Amino acid sequence: MPKVLISDKLSPAAVQIFRDRGIEVDFKPGLSPADLRAIIAPYDGLAVRSATKVTRELLDVAPNLKVVGRAGIGVDNVDVTSATARGVVxxxxxxxxxxxTAEHAIAMMFALARQIPEASASTKAGKWEKNRFMGVELTGKVLGLIGCGNIGSIVADRALGLKMKVIAYDPFLSEKRAVEIGVEKVELDALIARADIVTLHTPLTEQTRNILGRDALFRLKKGARLINCARGGLVDEAALAEALTSGHLAGAALDVFETEPATDSPLFGLENVVCTPHLGAATAEAQENVALQVADQMADFLLTGAVSNAINMPSVTAEEAPRLKPYMELARLLGAMAGQLTAAQDGAIKAIRVEYEGHAAELNHRPLTAAALAGVLTPLMGAVNMVNAPVLAKQRGIDVAETTLERSGEYQTLVRLTVVTDKYEKSIAGTLLAENRPRLVEIKGIAVEADFAPHMLYVTNQDKPGFIGRFGTALAEAGINIATFHLGRSAPGGDAICLVGLDGPMPEPVLSGVRKLPLVVQATSLAF
Incomplete structure (x- = not known):
């Protein structure tokens, strides 16, 4: 009988789901890290919210652990890398x-516009400062959404009901989807220039960290207001405090902070700031929903091997897994490469096409396409899995097409991924060697035979003498060791591709130097 530990507060209904399905469950919220490490060894599953920290040290003493279920979206409290290395889903x-979460953002907007927290505190203190609290109407104001996915689109719907004008910046939002939900798609600079109120609804990634830094904050309209119910780290809090105290911004409302629990902040002493302790998901309905969902998902996995909403593993049935596994890895790697190249060029994705030839065409290709989509979307959206990748693509109006060709061409099996943006169309193709080793065979129609490596450098250049020598010298002088080196070109003297496997990440200063070399068109660091 599988055994599950619930170490954070979850609905009693979740406990009952485990028991009804024949799973032994212990409910022990509030354990200290030391106490949790002392008892974790016999458990197959661990259900948590945000209080429990699933660290490498905890995983080291959990030899039976097979699955960690997070009742909620964020997995910041889970060391996903260490869990993956140990085979823990x-x-x-x-x-x-x-x-x-969307409703909390709307509530914060009202509180900020009408100074409700300060007015409440003043009135309760026996004052009647009616003239002190002069608010603003939301009707007719321009609301700028940074991120217009699932939560952002709900906020947009509520704001339109308030007769606000809604504009949105989201690299994945298509014009078609924008029209469907009633928002105007704009670039970030345009949103900053036009919005009366800005609200963030994007995950924290390397691309979005400090997306509203000092420069952006002071380019907002004078008197604008800011709301962040998404993730701490999206806004430079020190710069925000400066913008508020200087009078450039009229107010801010934050539910999330760079460091949590947030016990000290330059924002806390400001009257024009509304703060809540990460309450975006804190409603009875949401707590019940996520608790029931995580219990069902964990029970399915422990009893049948089915995987859903996994951060670090494809979602497939137990019967399909052995055969599909290498193909899903190939699709994921192709998607990850395409996604990183798309992120580097800041293109809004309009369509993704996946073609299957030979043996790949005979398989259930839905999980393969989902793996490819997850690879494409992850670089800009954080952790995306096979279950939610198709949903996220649909929400952003990305057209996804699958094509199968059962006869084999040059390769017995081939998967080709094409990404279409508002700026370009690019394809990447790969195959399997010995039926289990993913290998890259084509980029933008150019033949390039290369194995995937954890760290790679992708360079497009003009095919002229001298490039390879200068390129190799630049890496050598920087102390960068080349593990593998692959070249391809469209025609003599035409476009060329250089794909280099590295022993470690490419330092940004070295990458900048490569981009400045003669004949280099593009240089992008890749990680798999």
């Missing part, structure tokens, strides 16, 4: 609290 519940 990490699941979340990505859609259980979307409405609740």
């Amino acid at each position: 990490v699941m979340n519940t990505p859609f259980g609290n979307a409405i609740t």
Whole structure:
């Protein structure tokens, strides 16, 4: 009988789901890290919210652990890398609290516009400072959404009901989808220039960290207001405090902070700031939804091997897994490469096409396409899995097409991924060697035979003498060791591709130097 430990507060209904399905469950919220490490060894599953920290040290003393279920979206409290290395599946519940979080953002907007927290405190203190609290109407104001996915689109719907004008910046939002939900798609600079109120609804990634830094904050309209119910780290809090105290911004409302629990902040002493302790998902309905979802998902996995909403593992049935596994890895790697190249060029994705030839065409290709989509979307959206990738693509109006060709061409099996943006169309193709080793065979129609490596450098250049020598010298002088080196070209003297496997990450200063070399058109660091 599988055994599950619930170490954070979850609905009693979740406990009952495990028991009804024949799983032994212990409910022990509030354990200290030391106490949790002392008892974790015999458990097959661990269900958590945000209080429990699933660290490498905890995983080291959990030899039986097979799955960690996070009742909620964020997995910041789970060391996903260490869990993956130990074969532990990490699941979340990505859609259980979307409405609740969106409603909290709307509530924060009202509180900020009418100074409700300060007015309440003043009135309770026996004062009657009616003239002190002069608010603003939301009707007719321009609301700028940074991120217009599941939560952002719900906020947009509520704001349109308030007769606000809604504009949105989201690299994945198509014009078609924008029209469907009633928002105007704009670039970030345009949003900053036009918005009366800015609200963030994007995950924290390397691309979005400090997306509203000092420069952006001071380019907002004078008197604008800012709301962040998404993730700490999206806004430079020190710069925000400066913008508020200087009078450039009229106010800010934050539910999330760079460091949590947030016990000290330059924002806390400001009257024009509303703060809540990460309450975006804190409603009875949301808590119930995510608790029931995580219990069902964990029970399915422990009893049948089915995987859903996994952060670090494809979602497939137990019967399909052995055969599909190498193909899903190939699709994921192709998607990850295409996604990183797309992120580097800041293109809004309009369509993704996946073609299957030979043996790949005979398989259930839905999980393969989902793996490819997850690879494409992850670089700009954070952790995306096979279950939510198709949903996220649909929400952003990305057209996804699959084509199968059962006869084999040059390769017995081939998967080709094409990404179409508003700026270009690019394809990447790969095959399997010995039926289990992913290998890259084509980029942008150019034949390039290369194995995937954890760290790679992708360079496009003009095919002229001298490039390879200068390129190799630049890496050598920087102390960068080349593990593998692959070249391809469209025609003599035409476009060329250089794909280099590295022993470690490419330092940004070295990458900048490569981009400045003669004949280099593009240089992008890749990680798999």
